[in-house]
Amino acid sequence: MTAAQKAKQGVLPVARQDAPKELAEETAVSGLISLIEILRIAWEGVVRNKVRSLLTMLGVIIGVAAVIIMIAISAGTEATIADQIQGLGANLVFIQASFGRGAPGSRDTGPSLVYDDVALVGSVGGVVGTLVDQMTTQSVKADSTTLTDVSVVGTTQDFLSVREVEISDGRFFNETELERKAKVAVLGSELATNLFGDANPIGQSVTVGTTKLAVIGVTAAKGVVGSTDFDSQLYIPITLVFDKFMPSQFRQFAGDDVRVIYAQIDENADMDKVIQQIQLKLATSKGVTVDELPFTMQTQDDIIETQGAATEAFRSLLAWVAGVSLIVGGIGIMNIMLVSVTERTREIGIRQSVGATPNDIRLQFLSEALMLSLVGGLIGVAAGVGGSFLFGATSDMRTVIVPSSIVLAFGSAAAVGIFFGFFPANKAAQLDPIEALRHE
Amino acid sequence: MQAIIQTHNLRKVYGMGDIQVNALDGVDISISEGEFVAIMGPSGSGKSTLMNILGCLDRPTDGQYLLAGEDVSGLDKVHLAAIRNRRLGFVFQSFNLLPRTSALRNVMLPLVYKRSEKFTTREREEKALAALEAVGLAERAEHEPNELSGGQRQRVAIARALVNDPVLIMADEPTGNLDSKTGDEIMALLHELHGRGRTIVMVTHEQYIADQTERTITLVDGRVAQDDKNGGH
Numbered sequence: 001m002t003a004a005q006k007a008k009q010g011v012l013p014v015a016r017q018d019a020p021k022e023l024a025e026e027t028a029v030s031g032l033i034s035l036i037e038i039l040r041i042a043w044e045g046v047v048r049n050k051v052r053s054l055l056t057m058l059g060v061i062i063g064v065a066a067v068i069i070m071i072a073i074s075a076g077t078e079a080t081i082a083d084q085i086q087g088l089g090a091n092l093v094f095i096q097a098s099f100g101r102g103a104p105g106s107r108d109t110g111p112s113l114v115y116d117d118v119a120l121v122g123s124v125g126g127v128v129g130t131l132v133d134q135m136t137t138q139s140v141k142a143d144s145t146t147l148t149d150v151s152v153v154g155t156t157q158d159f160l161s162v163r164e165v166e167i168s169d170g171r172f173f174n175e176t177e178l179e180r181k182a183k184v185a186v187l188g189s190e191l192a193t194n195l196f197g198d199a200n201p202i203g204q205s206v207t208v209g210t211t212k213l214a215v216i217g218v219t220a221a222k223g224v225v226g227s228t229d230f231d232s233q234l235y236i237p238i239t240l241v242f243d244k245f246m247p248s249q250f251r252q253f254a255g256d257d258v259r260v261i262y263a264q265i266d267e268n269a270d271m272d273k274v275i276q277q278i279q280l281k282l283a284t285s286k287g288v289t290v291d292e293l294p295f296t297m298q299t300q301d302d303i304i305e306t307q308g309a310a311t312e313a314f315r316s317l318l319a320w321v322a323g324v325s326l327i328v329g330g331i332g333i334m335n336i337m338l339v340s341v342t343e344r345t346r347e348i349g350i351r352q353s354v355g356a357t358p359n360d361i362r363l364q365f366l367s368e369a370l371m372l373s374l375v376g377g378l379i380g381v382a383a384g385v386g387g388s389f390l391f392g393a394t395s396d397m398r399t400v401i402v403p404s405s406i407v408l409a410f411g412s413a414a415a416v417g418i419f420f421g422f423f424p425a426n427k428a429a430q431l432d433p434i435e436a437l438r439h440e
Numbered sequence: 441m442q443a444i445i446q447t448h449n450l451r452k453v454y455g456m457g458d459i460q461v462n463a464l465d466g467v468d469i470s471i472s473e474g475e476f477v478a479i480m481g482p483s484g485s486g487k488s489t490l491m492n493i494l495g496c497l498d499r500p501t502d503g504q505y506l507l508a509g510e511d512v513s514g515l516d517k518v519h520l521a522a523i524r525n526r527r528l529g530f531v532f533q534s535f536n537l538l539p540r541t542s543a544l545r546n547v548m549l550p551l552v553y554k555r556s557e558k559f560t561t562r563e564r565e566e567k568a569l570a571a572l573e574a575v576g577l578a579e580r581a582e583h584e585p586n587e588l589s590g591g592q593r594q595r596v597a598i599a600r601a602l603v604n605d606p607v608l609i610m611a612d613e614p615t616g617n618l619d620s621k622t623g624d625e626i627m628a629l630l631h632e633l634h635g636r637g638r639t640i641v642m643v644t645h646e647q648y649i650a651d652q653t654e655r656t657i658t659l660v661d662g663r664v665a666q667d668d669k670n671g672g673h
Contacts, residue, residue, distance in 0.1 A: 036561060037552050048540065350536045353497065354600065355525020355553040357518045433497045437536065 033360055042367035045340065046375065056336040057376030059329025060416065064380025064409040065387055066325055070318035071405035072388035074311050076398035080227070081307045085300050087225030088262065089131070089162040093275055094303065095121065095261040095282075098294045111286035113295060115238065115256040118156060120285055124277045126269035129158040131262040134238050136245045141207040142195040150191065151233045152208060154241030162264045165230060170202040170217030173237055181239040185213040190231035192218045208234065211244050271299060323412065329376070330416035337369050337424035348428055349436025362429035369421020370414065377413030381406055442509065444608050444639045445471040445494060450503035450513075452489050452662075463489040464500070465662035471641060473607075476634040478650035479643045481659035488612075490659065491643050495528060495610045496520045508607045525553050529601025533613035535593040537585040543596045544568050544581040550604045571599040575629060591622035598629060609633065611642040615649060627652055 032038070046053045097113045115132065122130040134154040140147050157175050160167065169192075173184050185206055192201045192215075201215045213236065222230040242256050265274050275297045283290045298306075341348070348361055356364075385401055392399035452464040463486045471477050481487040492498040493505060496512060499520070505513040512523055529550075530536070537546045547568035551559055559567070572578050575595040585593055594614060601609055611630065615623030627649065634640055642653065650656045651670055658666040 033552055033555070034558070034561070346536070347538055350538060351549065351553070352521060353495075353524060353530050353536070354550040355521050355604075357521040357553070359518070360521075360553060434492050437497075437532070 042371040045368040059332040060376030061380040063326030065384035067322040067409035068384025072399040074315040075400040126274035129264035131162045138209045154238035166220040168220040178237045186217040186235040188231040189221045330420035334420035341428040345439035352433035358429040362425045365425035370417040373417025446506040448504040453501045478653040485659040486662040529606035529609045531611040533616040571603040
């Protein structure tokens with residue numbers, strides 16, 4: 001029995017007996033066709049040419065991943081800076097000679113910040129600790145071991161409390177030793193191990209440069225904060241640095257100038273008032289008015305904010321670069337959608353012949369472009385998050401994935417898909433059904 | 441019997457600069473409900489143009505076209521699409537099925553674009569399967585066009601034409617791409633539909649195919665040259 005004969009089994013539908021409905025009612029053209037159907041058609045369009053779709057999405061994938069990774073890197077940099085500044089201690093005010101005026105060596109242009117000012121600042125009510133440091137790099141020699149390029153930190157007795165460092169063995173130097181330029185040294189925990197191995201370093205001596213110092217203490221391990229490795233440094237009284245470790249010609253004009261005085265403020269005190277007091281006291285001692293005082297006072301928040309503004313500019317530059325690659329990705333989508341419209345002209349004609357309106361056709365191709373960009377966006381997010389982790393793990397740079405960057409990148413990808421999908425979709429919608437059906 | 445097709449002085453002019461071609465030059469025809477009509481004519485006679493206008497794929501330059509009593513000659517592209525969806529079923533010479541798409545999904549297509557009545561995917565599948573069953577292809581529902589013979593493809597196309605219950609079936613050389621035996625089977629199917637009350641308008645250039653219908657309209661130079669009842673039927 002042939003199929004034709006089978007069809008004669010009486011299952012063919014008879015022509016309708018009911019009167020056709022009103023034309024207007026029956027030929028409604030507003031509203032959407034089934035969303036599931038739209039998504040299904042779009043998905044089929046993407047899956048039909050897997051390799052081509054993937055290559056098309058590559059631009060979006062790279063763009064989205066680039067946005068996420070670049071923002072992660074700049075956020076990581078910012079976090080590193082913040083850590084570094086916070087790692088200097090809690091509740092600090094940075095008193096700094098303004099650039100150009102009163103900076104080390106420019107005594108003639110105004111009062112400069114000198115070592116004696118540390119005590120002055122320390123005497124202000126609400127200041128619980130003061131700190132200055134002067135770094136120098138020296139070779140350090142123990143009995144049998146010589147280490148070159150060791151960071152030697154000249155500082156004051158408040159170092160432990162302000163920097164939140166603890167002593168594991170022996171003690172830190174005191175105020176008397178500071179005043180007397182005592183030849184004593186405190187070793188970072190790692191430095192102690194490197195110099196003396198398992199032996200007890202307390203009571204031993206080390207030769208720093210050409211000066212022999214007595215080891216009086218070893219710090220407890222603190223690790224790296226920001227970019228400062230507390231455990232590999234050597235700590236000595238700052239007065240000793242001025243006396244022994246400054247090049248004589250520098251000493252001649254810089255005297256005992258200091259770069260920064262860190263004042264730790266009582267956490268219950270009003271920071272702004274204490275800063276005003278410090279300014280007043282410094283101005284009085286220098287014989288100038290507060291306005292003339294060539295020193296800047298910054299809290300840690302101020303500094304982080306300033307640094308943040310700098311990285312902000314860098315970040316927006318990166319975002320533009322990444323944005324451009326997203327646009328390039330969008331052009332790729334537009335290109336392939338135009339090819340797709342041409343290839344599928346006949347399909348468009350068939351759909352039109354069975355009743356697809358121009359809007360249906362437009363929506364179909366727009367959905368397909370959107371689908372390409374969204375799938376690309378998803379892969380890009382995965383690549384961006386994975387890439388950020390990988391980059392952070394394998395390089396010195398820290399990365400912090402910013403959730404809003406994922407939203408931004410994915411949202412941009414979707415916008416790019418709609419924007420660049422519109423032109424091809426419109427082209428498809430305007431095809432003439434007769435021409436389209438004739439297309440080979 | 442109600443007139444399904446009524447045209448009055450239907451004209452179609454293709455303008456190419458100064459040269460104007462009158463593809464249709466005042467066509468008046470009337471086709472009643474339940475008729476099976478063949479349209480014949482040499483190439484260039486305007487039969488394709490007439491077919492496109494009767495099928496609401498194109499609009500006349502001038503004149504009136506009433507489809508099932510309603511004037512559709514002035515409708516825009518969007519409303520013509522809706523008319524095609526709701527009132528017409530097409531059967532083409534080259535089948536015009538979507539490639540890499542199952543027979544079932546092909547037959548479902550007109551239901552997807554039907555706005556006057558919304559169906560769930562399941563309802564669409566059921567209706568499409570019923571239409572395939574009616575043309576004897578239910579067991580091939582999941583096959584794609586390239587896995588089907590020419591005759592089977594044309595059956596799928598007929599199922600698609602039927603699925604929205606049209607008032608008129610437009611068949612454009614439906615046997616043109618088929619061998620004579622398969623062509624006869626398709627003609628038998630069309631006769632079957634006609635027997636059940638369907639109105640069918642078929643364009644053909646083969647006399648023996650036209651002779652199987654009730655009436656043959658012959659176009660020459662954009663005008664109706666002959667309009668005869670076929671005696672044998």
